[in-house]
Amino acid sequence: MTDLLIGPADTTVTITVQQRTSKAPADAFKVLVPIDLPNVFRPVAPFPGITRVENQTETWDHAGARRNPQFDDGSQADEQITEYTDGHSxxxxxxxxxxxxxxxxxxxxxxxxxxxxxxxxxxxxxYEFKPLPGRRWILAGPFTPLWRRYMTAALNRCVVVIEAADESPVGVTASTVSAQS
Structure with missing residues (x-):
């Protein structure tokens, strides 16, 4: 069982983006889940891109799977799937x-x-941020439009990879995404 970061009593800052693809939901999901993070999470100032993923302990297709994204500024984070509904979310x-x-x-x-x-x-x-005490105003204020821009750019690149999935194997190369974005 995963210890959940956010509970019903938490006050969070939520940012949502959306994008359409011509692919069927099952096909889009099949490409989206294992997508190569460095191909789609590129730097968008002031935020770093992802250069690689380390310590992925299992396939990335079920609750409990873990990995460590490595960012181009030398930082990292711990990532864990908490919920997984095949074909949907x-x-x-x-x-x-x-x-x-x-x-x-x-x-x-x-x-x-x-x-x-x-x-x-x-x-x-x-993305639902759990602010540290006294930091909510930063996340809800000046941070939000910058992060939304980062998310929009990454999701647009995800859609490029999803749309190209018929022409390329899952795990499309960075050069394919670069040429199409």
Whole structure:
């Protein structure tokens, strides 16, 4: 059982972005879950990109799976899937940041939902920040538009990878995403 970072009594800061793809929900989900993080999480000032993933203990397709994203500023975080509904959604939490986020939030709950949208799919991605005491105003204020821009850029790159999935194997290379984004 995973210890959940955020509970019903917590006051959080939530940021949600969404994007559509022409792929069916099951196809979009199949590509989204194991997506290569360095291909889609690139730097968007002032935030770093992900350079690699370390310590992934299991396949990334069930609650309890863990890994450590490594950022291009030399920092890292702990990531763990907390919920997984095959073909529809997965949630995860990020904790133990070693960058500036460690001074703003106790952690983050992320969630991807993949929903039918006509002949395609609507992907909704939410980040829910659990602020440290006295830091909520920073996360809810000046931080929010910057983070939304970071999330939008990453989700747009996810959709490029999903749309290209028929032409390339899962784990599309960075050069493929670069050429299309």
């Amino acid at each position: 997965f949630a995860y939490q990020l904790t133990n940041f070693t960058n500036v986020l460690s001074r703003l939030a106790a952690g983050i709950r992320g969630e991807f939902n993949v929903n039918p949208d006509g002949p395609g799919t609507l992907i909704r991605w939410t």
